[in-house]
Amino acid sequence: MITGIIKNTGLFIFLLLLQILLMDNIEFSGYVNPYIYLLFIILLPVEIPAWLLLILSFFTGLSVDLFNGTPGMHASATTFAGFVRPYILRILAPRDGYDTGVLPVPGAYGWRWFLVYVILIVTIHHFALFYIEVFRLAYFFSTLLRVLLSSLFSIGFILIIQLLIVKR
Amino acid sequence: MRSLLNFLLRYQNIIILLLLEAAAFYLLANSTSYHNAKITNSLRGCETAMQEKVANFVEYFKLREINNTLSEENTRLRNTLERTYSNSEISFFAVNDSVQRQQYVYTQAYVVNQSLTKQKNFFTLNKGTSHGIDEGMAVVGPDGIAGVIVGVDKNFSVAMSLLNLDFRLSARFRKNGYFGSLNWKGLDRSLLSFDEIPHHLIVNIGDTIETSGFSALFPAGLMVGCVSGFDDKDGDFYNIDVKLATDFHNLNYIYIIGNLKRYEQVTLEESIEEIK
Secondary structure (H helix, E strand, O other), X not given: OHHHXXXXXXXXXXXXXXXXXXXHHOOEOOOEOOOOOHHHHHHOOOOOOHHHHHHHHHHHHHHHHHHHOOOOHHHHHHHHHHHHHHHXXXXXXXXXXXXXXXXXXXXXXXXHHHHHHHHHHHHHHHHHHHHHHHOOHHHHHHHHHHHHHHHHHHHHHHXXXXXXXXXX | OHHHHHHHHHOHHHHHHHHHHHHHHHHHHOOOOOOOHHHHXXXXXXXXXXXXXXXXXXXXXXXXXXXXXXXXXXXXHHHHOHHHOOOOOOOOOOXXXXXXXXXXXXXXEEEEEEOOOOOEEEEEEOOOHHHOOOOOOEEEOOOOEEEEEEEEOOOOEEEEEEEEOOOEEEEEEOOOOOEEEEEOOOOOOOEEEEEOOEOOOOOOOXXXXXXXXXXXXXXXXXXXXXEEEEEOOOOOEOEEEEEEOOOHHHOOEEEXXXXXXXXXXXXXXXXXXXXX
């Protein structure tokens, strides 16, 4: 339990620094910005209470907001992602349910399972994030394009980081 | 009471979600058009200091390019000097009272941090209130306009970039002075859209767009960009694309323009609003 908390705190700080110092300065073709801090929410234990997940999501988003100068934007999108995570996990549950104390990592149920899980959660988060950012329907399709492209890059980076963490 | 508690327990997640989302949207709504750039800037004081170091380092690699733009600008300015023109006023001695006539003050600054990938972009400059910078001052790069100061701190200021969905500016054609409104449509970082130009005007590709000076922010006649494409398909107005003169990827040294007579203009205009 304690080691879990320490590990997760370390992961949180690592991802936040990576997001602020590296990812926020990356730009592909003008409108793609990967958001990898979501990996923190993705990797929390399966059995975490829903209320704790929501609060952790909110504060994760808020800390990214503070450094991005966008109070509330990432917080609301990440809280939403934290809200849908239990439902996604329920849909993707193996036939005999999750084992106790299991982490949603590729090591537990395989890379295919993990990929579907990451794709669902990242796309939902990016949908919320980009539409909140623009906050008008006039740019519906250009925003949709940005959602899809950015999700693609975020998913790619998240998988790479996950690979590196596993290796270590 | 018991059923109320049961209800709360049953829907606790949705209730927490709604509360947190309400908090997030409260923050979002109360941070006005520029998302509280000012507060954030003071919050991340150490980050800004670090960014300045990083910017200093990156700048070193850009020196050649920066030198080029500066020398080009110098050439352009030398060409506008009085002594490059032959003097036609021979009969009178002209008194040039620069104190009375000066309306704009330029301050040099450089960009320490910049966002480009968002739909609402801002950049941070290394001058603040202690250098006389104030909200509402214009920011121009060596090639053309770049943004408007929206938040100031003691030593730093934050400017809203042209590449911001909330940015609006009055601009005009250099050739005939017809004016319209300039804004960014998102996505392409080299194109602005120029609206409110009626169909009866003749628009050509390559026409120069400059600031109109109506807003008391920018002096009139500053370069914005050139028309790169237009169509007259819908409505009464053209859809005009303007290719920006400023290259935001290579924005280092900029000038902040303060309007010495802005207060005068704004208070006069406001007093007339009251009469209306």
